[in-house]
Amino acid sequence: MAIYKEEAIVLSNEKLSEGVYSIVLKTKDIAKEAIAGQFVSVYCNDSSRILPRPISLCEIDKNENTIRIVFRTVGKGTSEFAKYVPDTKVTVLGPLGNGYDLSKQYENVLVIGGGIGIPPMLQLARNISGKKQIVVGYRSKNDMFLYKELQKEAEVFVATDDGSYQTNGTVLDAIAENDLKADAIMACGPMPMLKALKKYSEEKGIDCFISLEERMACGIGACLGCVTKTKKKDHHSKVHNARICTEGPVFDAREVDI
């Protein structure tokens, strides 16, 4: 699959909740090539920040040739992006990584997102043709970005850290409380959530695909900065490490040692 480095143009920038922003970018080729679960590396316009920021694709519009990224401001780079106004030019590398494999048909898929792992679940839910339910975990009721948009794709169950909306607790608490059943899980979110889902899916004997996050440098598999421990020896590295940017970010939960 081809990777493009291009100058994308900001079409819109919207604050969704405290510290969470949504930017739609007009691309030349990236949108055409991208699938759900892939990411782009976004370069800062301030050249003192030398590394691009890997950000997952929240939406891909192949007709309009646009991609949407939704991110939390966690440092100087993402704070720079948050200030972008329409027509700002941004250098973007992508699409990167493998994305979710949707070739296998399931009875019911639980699409699970936690915190800033929720954005890629929007495009994923849209692309799953069979039955699906969405489970998302937010900090609180005031933080429920993308909730209404997710509801357009499937039934959505919510867990909040402070119990201010629906289930008090984690996405697993929401699964239990609503007695949700599935034969596959596709998820993105913080590591404790992914670890819990790995354990849960192994106990239930169901497929589970998780998207991992790591600090990256090159984004294309050359620098070996972002790796995850793997159960088997990786075909490329010949050790128990797979590159999150290239073999991932989406892994079969059974195959990673997290």
Add this chain to the structure above:
Amino acid sequence: MNTSVDFCGINFKNPVITASGTFGSGQEYSQFVDLNRLGGVVTKGVANVPWEGNPTPRVAEVYGGMLNAVGLQNPGIDTFCERDIPFLQKYDTNIIVNVCGHTTEEYLEVVERLADENVDLLEINISCPNVKEGGIAFGQDPKAVLDITQQIKKIAKQPIIMKLSPNVTDIKEMAKAAEAGGANAVSLINTITGMKIDINKRDFVLANKTGGMSGPAIHPVAVRMVYETASAVNIPIIGMGGIVNYEDAIEMILAGASLVSVGTANFMDPQATVKIVDGIEEYMKKYNVSDIKELVGAVHEK
């Protein structure tokens, strides 16, 4: 106009090569760069057996640069010879294999294994700050540099380049020891040991606590060290450290480097190497430089 460089008896079409560890074995970046346009590709360090490397996080950004503590993860010499060398041989560019090890014996095993392979030069990494044994342990004591250089030189079939660490009191002493040991060239600088602390978590950003700093912020340090080394030894120098554009490359050449390695700049722009090749040509045209040799170490005459 001649941009080609004779380096240890090997012709480089231009002085721009990659920096070990930033470019894999060229495969990934070949999507963005025509490798035929580079003077050479320096591979990621390879050891006698596969190495797991360090835990993550392995990389962190700092102002004008980055830290890495990958820890020389590599697939081992067998996979390297089967997969990576044949890939690079498809291109009209020199192949420089970076060799790493924990012990002298491990370095020697890799060097011996490469004796019959079609590679042009060996760069011996005695300066990685991110592995506990080997690496930098060989590169901070002139006696150790002399010893390992002599031992490798005895069995190497290709010219050897000793890659030097900036994490020393006097890099000239290390370069002289490499020269005395029979090294055909030296390359410098490897990364500068640094640390970043996350004030919110009150913890180290890198799992390894320390990491090697690279990127444009270290360029002046590298230029100074290349300049000092050029005045201390007669063997040629590969200059590296924070080169992100042709101006940085020319500076390094004027300080005394015959070849320049481009590393972290690849992360900033996957096409950085070829842009530097083009920029050097433009510079030579602008200043009517007929042969790039005129520029190597030119500031030393002043």
